[in-house]
Amino acid sequence: MTLFKIIRIIILLSVFVGLAFYAKNQKLKSRSWTEPLTVVIYRMNGDNNSRAVNEYINELDDSVFEPVERFLQKQSEKYQLIAKQPIQIRMGPVLTVLPPEAPLAEQGYAAIIWWGLKFRYWAFKNAVDSESNMRRIDVFVLYHETVKGRSLQHSVGLDKGLAAVVHAFASIDQDQQNNIVIAHEFLHTVGATxxxxxxxxxxxxxxxxxxxxxxxxxxxxxxxxxxxxxxxxxxxxxxxxxxxxxxxxxxxxxxxxxxxxx
Ligand SMILES: [Zn+2]
Incomplete structure (x- = not known):
């Protein structure tokens, strides 16, 4: 083994150890419940710029997601967390670059890991936010037109990644169902199965x-x-x-x- 190869391995190993440590630390902080976690909701048009979807996402405001905050607050009451309010939801900007499409479970573990890397890189480039990300969870919601009988792609919440991709219907009738999916995927990001x-x-x-x-x-x-x-x-x-x-x-x-x- 040449010296160059050894140095390269050492560098790679330190990057992995660093990343693992960062992920662990981030997870510990996000699950200490000493302060509210900030959940940022990014809206995206999942239907190739459908005009109906655009109208819907532009009219959304923070109040649509209030039931998610209230749900976590009410459910946490009996657990005596230090944070009286587990999460605070804030609406982020509308994003125009969509995330890489998630692989199907059949495509195997390697495809999922590869997607995870691409997704994190995409989130790093697109989820621009000034706040420290130690207590921040990004929820990327792709809105689709409601068509009868249409089923959506599965939503995913990354355990440790503190990010989730949610597929939702762009319709006021669906807001409360969407909030269930958002709460569910958020809980995945903090360790729920x-x-x-x-x-x-x-x-x-x-x-x-x-x-x-x-x-x-x-x-x-x-x-x-x-x-x-x-x-x-x-x-x-x-x-x-x-x-x-x-x-x-x-x-x-x-x-x-x-x-x-x-
Ligand atoms: Zn789930």
Whole structure:
């Protein structure tokens, strides 16, 4: 091995260690809940400059996202966090350069890692904001026209990345459903995991809002990392707004609201 090669390996290793340390530190800070985290919502037109979508995103203001703030505040009350308000949402600018398209799960781990790097680079170039990013989470919302029966690409929240990409419908009727997705993806960025099975049904007990209710069905609320309310062993419905969602105990542990049992 030449000296040059050794030096190159040392440099690369230090970059990796540095990045890992930065990510860890960022995650610790974001989950200490000593001060509100700033959540910046960037709006984007996901439909090739559709005029209806443009109109919708230009008319949005911070008040649309208030239910997300209120939801986290209300759900956190019983956990005695230092921050009385876990998050503060602020609307960032409309972005015109769209993020790289996320790979499908079938494309394998390497594709996902590669996308993660491209995505971070894109976010670094486009999410221009003066505030320190140690307590900031960027949520990139791509709005699409509402077409009956149309389903959207999956939203993703990067664990440790403190960033999420949300696909949403550009319609006032959908605002409250969009807020459920935003809250769900935000929670992924601070460590929460999904709590539903491959067929979308809630996992028991972690995916139930009230796993101790008797009789168990119908449940009246959804666990936020499921988003669906179990009505019987085989039926469920989507929660309509965050008023119908709760942060369950397992999620509270994952996001460090409750000490994890070990
Ligand atoms: Zn999820």
């Amino acid at each position: 999904d709590k539903y099975a491959a067929d979308n049904s809630a996992l028991f007990p972690v995916g139930y809002a009230d796993p101790e209710q008797s009789p168990l069905y119908p449940q009246s609320k959804a666990e936020i990392m499921v988003g669906r309310i179990p009505l019987s062993e085989t039926t469920m419905r989507m929660a309509e707004s965050l008023d119908e969602c709760v942060i369950g105990q397992q999620t509270a542990k994952e996001i460090n609201w409750l000490p994890a049992d070990e």
